[in-house]
Amino acid sequence: EVQLLESGGGLIQPGGSLRLSCAASGFTFSDYAMSWVRQAPGKGLEWVSDINGSGGSRYHAESVTGRFTISRDNSKNMLFLQMNSLRAEDTAVYYCAKGGGSPPSSAWYAEYYQHWGQGALVIVSS
Amino acid sequence: EIGMTQSPDTLSVSPGERVTLSCRASHSVSGNLGWYQQKPGQAPRLLIYGASTRATGVPARFSGSGSETDFTLTISSLQSEDFAVYYCQQYKNWPRTFGQGTKVEIK
Numbered sequence: 001e002v003q004l005l006e007s008g009g010g011l012i013q014p015g016g017s018l019r020l021s022c023a024a025s026g027f028t029f030s031d032y033a034m035s036w037v038r039q040a041p042g043k044g045l046e047w048v049s050d051i052n053g054s055g056g057s058r059y060h061a062e063s064v065t066g067r068f069t070i071s072r073d074n075s076k077n078m079l080f081l082q083m084n085s086l087r088a089e090d091t092a093v094y095y096c097a098k099g100g101g102s103p104p105s106s107a108w109y110a111e112y113y114q115h116w117g118q119g120a121l122v123i124v125s126s
Numbered sequence: 127e128i129g130m131t132q133s134p135d136t137l138s139v140s141p142g143e144r145v146t147l148s149c150r151a152s153h154s155v156s157g158n159l160g161w162y163q164q165k166p167g168q169a170p171r172l173l174i175y176g177a178s179t180r181a182t183g184v185p186a187r188f189s190g191s192g193s194e195t196d197f198t199l200t201i202s203s204l205q206s207e208d209f210a211v212y213y214c215q216q217y218k219n220w221p222r223t224f225g226q227g228t229k230v231e232i233k
Contacts, residue, residue, distance in 0.1 A: 037170075044213065044224055044225070044226050044227045045170065045227075047215075047221055047222040047223065050220070059220050059221070062221065095169055095170070100160075100172070100181075110217075110222075112172060112175040112215065113160070113162075113170070113215075114172050114175075114181065115172075116169035116170055116171070117169065118169055119169055
């Protein structure tokens, strides 16, 4: 059974930094591209970042480029999102998501999101 | 960036009714379109990918259709557990973009 478990959320002041983690299990982690998708309170879904299976290719939304960095540790089945220079508008539930499809194409890039974690709440406020 | 627009924003429906949700892309996404269901306090759930392929475990009452810029999610007979918000998402290009969602509520 695929499981994605986010951690690292919390209350942080504007301008601060936070690192989210996602522990993955139930599948061969390196065979799949992974993503972060966020949802502000009462709002819709917003794609944040993608990383391919090897970690060599990354994409970030324009709203977070230069502030957020997605990474992964395939030896530990972990996905990360380093968030710097946080703003009030970054307040959201951050979901870790596993890309769909099957190997080998599933490792190249995330397309649709087949599995989701339960989410980590990040609140940016003074 | 490909904009995704869903209609309507809210749909009031009685159980057992047929429901049709629409999603329009600002540029062609070919068949690179997914649909998700989200219930309050829960993570989204993948329903449809490739515009028309049901994800594993999704009931047959859910079906997707369309291509290029116009897509539809149909629920043939709405069940009580189907009251939720539904999102479409394109994965033709980066940035990946979602529609604003359609809330299906009890009439």
